[in-house]
Amino acid sequence: MQSIFRALGSDTGGSIRLPASYCGVIGFKPSYGLLSRHGLVTYANSLDSIGIFAKDVHSTRLIFDCLSEHDATDPTSLDTATRKRIGNQFQSLRSRSKRCWKIGIPIDYNVHEISRPLRKAWINTLAALRDLGHSIIPVKLNSTRHAISSYYIIALAEAASNLAKYDGVRFGFAPRTSMICNLGEILTSLNKLAMVRDMGFGREVRRRILLGNYSLTSRSFQNYFIHAQKIRRLIQQDFDEVFALPNPLRKPLKSYGNSFNRADVLVSPVSVSIPPSLESVLSSENLGLDSYINDVFTIPASMAGLPSISIPIRDARNELPLGLQVIAQYGDENGLFDIANIIQQIRGSVGL
Template identity: 45%
Template sequence: MDEFGMGSKTIFSIHGPTVNPAAASDDPGPRAAGGSSGGSAAAVAAGQCRIALGSDTGGSVRLPAAWCGVVGFKPTYGRISRHGLVAYGSSLDTVGVLGRTVDDVRAAFQAVSVSDARDMTCMTQQVRSRIDRLVAQARPPASSVNKPLSGICIGIPAEYWVDELSDTTVDAWRSGADRLASLGADIVSVSLPHTKSALPVYYTIALAEASSNLARYDGIRYGRRSSEQPPNEATNASQKYANTRSEGFGDEVQRRILLGTYVMTSAACQQFYAPAQKLRRLIQQDFDAAFALPNAMHSGNRSRGEGVDALLFPTAIGPAPKLDGSSEESRVEAYVNDVMTVPASLAGIPAVSVPAGVSKNGLPVGLQLVAQYGDDEFLLETASRLCS
């Protein structure tokens, strides 16, 4: 994986990059596996294991799943305990599951989706029961065998239709929608107007939290300690911290810590961090407005309203890029890869990426299904039908 989960390609690692095993044999060069949990996706794609765990803060399970041609599931925030997981962005971090099939992923998920007193953000049994009741009331079980999705409404969010989408991706999206319609689902267009803010909001909040979470690696209680002796007695302590952290962290991690530290400073906080928190709420409310199921976190016991059951859109703007740097983008462009995955992370809602065919040069393409907070079981059920 990328160091501390920071990356979208699994290239920021002291062990070297992870190579995508799903690329066709006549493909001109090694392809990125996606990241940050690229190792987990590659291991599943290469047949080394049936399921693998990953961590998904802004798409780190879904993006490599899409590029490696496997299933990658990010559950609702708080479904799986984060105890033992090295924190990146605590308010976004989820443990995700990768596998060859939705059924495998689902079985693994059900085994680890339990309450845990050691993680205060992990849903208690009480909250789980409340969500279960809410979901059961809102949606009767499927009755028709031929049209199992009849009565189900799938939304196609207009804001995800961006210029950068590759042709293959657009084709996969179209056929995915057709497939769901053929199973009886209604396909409607929806709007999530604050989606365009998602990327800057995500990078502000995730990096702010990362700079905080990684502060513990100062060489005293945690992390390696620089042996270099600071020359000047007066700046001894701060120079020692600087040496330790400059030596210990990789370039990408240092870049993100610096950005995250900056947005939290008293001078920049009102300009970046505070508005990002407000925008995050608006993004989450976009989803609430789109879904028929009320949000168990925010809406109390409101009954089912107008809206869709799930959203369908691509996991990535295109298939896996080359590792050799011939498709070298700027650092900012590298962050743009996350545009399709971060909104669900910001809203804390479940999202699953499923394989949706291959490009003309044999590279896998993934489609994402996203559902309301707590609606994980329905989401996996629908994903299973989409893949069948």
């Protein structure tokens, strides 16, 4: 079998970081708008990001540096002038020779449901970072407990809107003439459209489209979609409160004068559980909320558009890959890669 150097994927709420964690490889989601989405079948416009799978942090960094350019064909791609401004701003605020990092630990992520091997890997990694001279700072992200519910309202609403064009006319599945004749009646346009979408979309996709359309109805728009957008703004503000570097796309917070208790990056688990077995995934009892809840730690960074990377740390006892996640301020990919590289170097010495 021939191995590959890297792979690209799309990350909306953790679709790169979570499988990378399960498979024992690096999974990287950049800041929203840095990598072109041209050619991607859009799921949720305000959340989708092209990311990278790779074997190590160094390869991921090389690929990102090659791909991170403005693309005029992608309306969400950050323009060249803004990219240059962000780079100059961060370079002036942070010395390239920085050796002691302030690593934030989101205490809201320390939930009871985290599996024992994951919690132990998290604690041992933080202890190893502390022994290297880095500061460990507990931080509060109050609004992240609402992230998963608001995320699914926004993502499904945008998905329902984006997938509406797959009606069998210009896009999507087109039924054969024999299928129509077998019905024994002339299909109206509405019936044909319903048939196309029923046969062209899988069960989970249909479920998400229906839920998304419901949140966009006139009766639910204010109570669900608008409320979810307000929570999203609070999540963004929570991250801005805890990072030492200001968000280059927004005005600095009034409380930004003192950055002593602010973190350079945040470190947390990628998921609450170890990689599931194939049998548990295929069993009926695990097809419900579990598949949604596993994204609870990856969704907040996606909601805020922040860069995040999954780093594998193998469980020596069970030989299962466990993933730790590093989150940085918007546009601070350099700081993200620096910390990820440190964790990658020490992961072999982390006892589980």
